[in-house]
Amino acid sequence: MSKHHAIKIFSTFVMLSVVSSLSGAATEIKGDSPSEYVVKKGDTLWDIAGVFLQSPWKWPSLWEKNSQIKNPHLIYPDDVIYLLYRNGEPYFSTSKGGSGKLSPKVRAVGKFSPITAIPRVAMQAFVGDHRIVDASRIGKMPYVLAGVGLRDLIGSGDEIYIRGALDPEFNQYQIYRIGKVYGIKDGLSTENSEIIKIGTVDLLEKEGDISRAIVTESNGLIKKGDIIVRGHALQLQPLYYLAAAPQGVTGKIISAVNQAHKITRYDGVVLNLGVDTGVFPGHVFSVLKAPRQVKDPRTGEMVLISNQVIGELMIVNVFENLSYGIILNAKGIVSPGDSIVPVQ
Structure with missing residues (x-):
């Protein structure tokens, strides 16, 4: 059995x-x-x-x-x-x-x-396929040099040349594409790059700093310059333990994972909270709409509307300087720049 x-x-x-x-x-x-x-x-x-x-x-x-x-x-x-x-x-x-x-x-x-705490399908794309790394590391990573036969359009089943240091004892590598860069404008002291998984390769042979590999899986066309990362894609946790975030830890939403400006329930977001803040997957925050001015329809004067709780989000993955969250509930439009505070 x-x-x-x-x-x-x-x-x-x-x-x-x-x-x-x-x-x-x-x-x-x-x-x-x-x-x-x-x-x-x-x-x-x-x-x-x-x-x-x-x-x-x-x-x-x-x-x-x-x-x-x-x-x-x-x-x-x-x-x-x-x-x-x-x-x-x-x-x-x-x-x-x-x-x-x-x-x-x-x-x-x-x-x-x-x-599960929330639908697994809602998390898979930006937990399994997205990572955030120190941007200074990108230039030191191995990368796709060309397709075998100098092909420009590379997909599953094609062979590629890789340039850079690879471990010949390790057979499988992931292919990532460089995405958005987060830095000082987002309240960070260093630049961090989002990288998005687009495929998997198996190493065939290596000579010097040039390796030949076969693409065993691809989510789209692979391009010259895509980076090579050792190891397996990040996996979803089997369970997320819901808990209020640590008191005193505050942050903000700096981007939507899908780059949308209007964020809704189960959308992924990038947060300016890293491991040093003490947040863990499963921690829940309230989302606050930033104070804004609205025009009074009767008097024409501008009136300041204070912070409003418009939803909750849960941390799903934490990196050195940033983390990914997912919107659990949205009572209004969630946008980049909205603040997050521990739920009460």
């Missing part, structure tokens, strides 16, 4: 039923919150938490771990989530696969995967 269809037998099925330690948790429950919810395939943790809570990122705080279910983020389709109260304080319990009984329980591991 394959591990994907292995059967995990629980000797006793135990419901999660531990009171939250969150002070004032009752105020976090929505007035129209249901008493139970059946998890469906395609649900996300953010959406389910939003069914019950005014602040979805506080989802883990209304659970406590026990030996039966070790992680409140490990929720599966067909699970039933219950909103219960003890001494006036809310807490969540769950029964697996729709069973509300305290009885032996069998689950086919691999039938379903745990639901």
